[in-house]
Amino acid sequence: MAYEPQPEHKFTFGLWTVGNIGRDPFGAPTRDPLTPAQQVRLLEGSGAYGVNFHDDDLVPVDATAAERDAIIREFKQALNDTGIVVPMATANLFGDPVFKDGAFTANDPKVRAYALQKVLRAIDLGVEMGASVYVFWGGREGTETDSSKSPLESSQRFRDALNFLCRYVRDQGYNLKFALEPKPNEPRSDIYLPSVGAMLGFISTLDDPEMVGLNPEVAHEHMSGLNFTHAVAQAWDAGKLFHIDLNDQLFGRYDQDFRFGSVMLKQAFYLVKFLEDVGYAGSRHFDAHAYRTSDYADVKEFARGCMRTYLILKEKAARFNADSEIQALLAEVKADEGQYAYLAGGYSREVVARLRGETFDRAAMNRRPLPYERLDQLTIELLLGVR
Numbered sequence: 001m002a003y004e005p006q007p008e009h010k011f012t013f014g015l016w017t018v019g020n021i022g023r024d025p026f027g028a029p030t031r032d033p034l035t036p037a038q039q040v041r042l043l044e045g046s047g048a049y050g051v052n053f054h055d056d057d058l059v060p061v062d063a064t065a066a067e068r069d070a071i072i073r074e075f076k077q078a079l080n081d082t083g084i085v086v087p088m089a090t091a092n093l094f095g096d097p098v099f100k101d102g103a104f105t106a107n108d109p110k111v112r113a114y115a116l117q118k119v120l121r122a123i124d125l126g127v128e129m130g131a132s133v134y135v136f137w138g139g140r141e142g143t144e145t146d147s148s149k150s151p152l153e154s155s156q157r158f159r160d161a162l163n164f165l166c167r168y169v170r171d172q173g174y175n176l177k178f179a180l181e182p183k184p185n186e187p188r189s190d191i192y193l194p195s196v197g198a199m200l201g202f203i204s205t206l207d208d209p210e211m212v213g214l215n216p217e218v219a220h221e222h223m224s225g226l227n228f229t230h231a232v233a234q235a236w237d238a239g240k241l242f243h244i245d246l247n248d249q250l251f252g253r254y255d256q257d258f259r260f261g262s263v264m265l266k267q268a269f270y271l272v273k274f275l276e277d278v279g280y281a282g283s284r285h286f287d288a289h290a291y292r293t294s295d296y297a298d299v300k301e302f303a304r305g306c307m308r309t310y311l312i313l314k315e316k317a318a319r320f321n322a323d324s325e326i327q328a329l330l331a332e333v334k335a336d337e338g339q340y341a342y343l344a345g346g347y348s349r350e351v352v353a354r355l356r357g358e359t360f361d362r363a364a365m366n367r368r369p370l371p372y373e374r375l376d377q378l379t380i381e382l383l384l385g386v387r
Ligand code: GCO
Pocket: 054, 090, 135, 136, 137, 139, 181, 183, 217, 245, 255, 287
């Protein structure tokens, strides 16, 4: 059937996404909590490929060894029964009051040590469940007041923690890569390394930059008013697109985590087109949650909606690529008679001499048509289903 999600599409959900109980800063939960195994079963038959989790989503921090074993047994059983796998894991370094001043960047060295110990355990748990990507989202790694800590010292603390953990993974011989997830704010007033670009710059300062990449999220770049597809392209170009968090978010609003493609459809189209055109092979992870008004039947619709919209946009992208009028326009604006092919070889004194000798008729150059209005309207009509 058309737009029917299949495991090969690599759609994944966080336990915290389909299991979200509808709490917000102004109100209590609207849905009863589900166990991790029930959260997996909620996705049964949906076509989802995997589930991802924070350590505490699976095993509560105060669980006894016996409780831990029982939860894991039940969870593994649900995975077995449904064929759903665990491609990514992470740690919750933001929920516990102990992390109110951050985890790796907290001023208290005891908190930093505890965060490190918690992550060692979360890595072990993730690997035990089969994860090959480990995400770092430093939700509390930031400030309300810059009187409290130096951003330079915070960078050093974050770097030390990541260097330590990279060594741990290598030492254990785990097949695990790290994916850093930038976000500009919420829950802190300012979170360090707020954008994909900032994170990419930071990675190059690590001891083992090969092991570390990005987990960009639609909502997080949109919160800053940035073009998410451009950010993803930059990560891809650097060989750093290790994972991706898909959801939706209007510019200038609170952190919305809406169903993928539900509010900024055109942006979602360019994103899907990019991922499909370059052949991104990783998880398409939905870090979104259903409206607070939904019951679990509607949560299933939410999950199905994320996946279907992705697949519909994937089909639209294929249509865009096959549309002869669109492609002819693109060919026209890119037409190249090869007159400047000598520049492609890069710098040399000879090339400089030749370039200096060129004359450019700027008025004629300006007359070359760029019918982007027509191109964009064709795109819109394609998206609206009349092409
Ligand atoms: C957020 C983040 C988180 C992370 C998650 C996995 O805005 O709260 O997107 O949902 O993605 O903690 O690391």
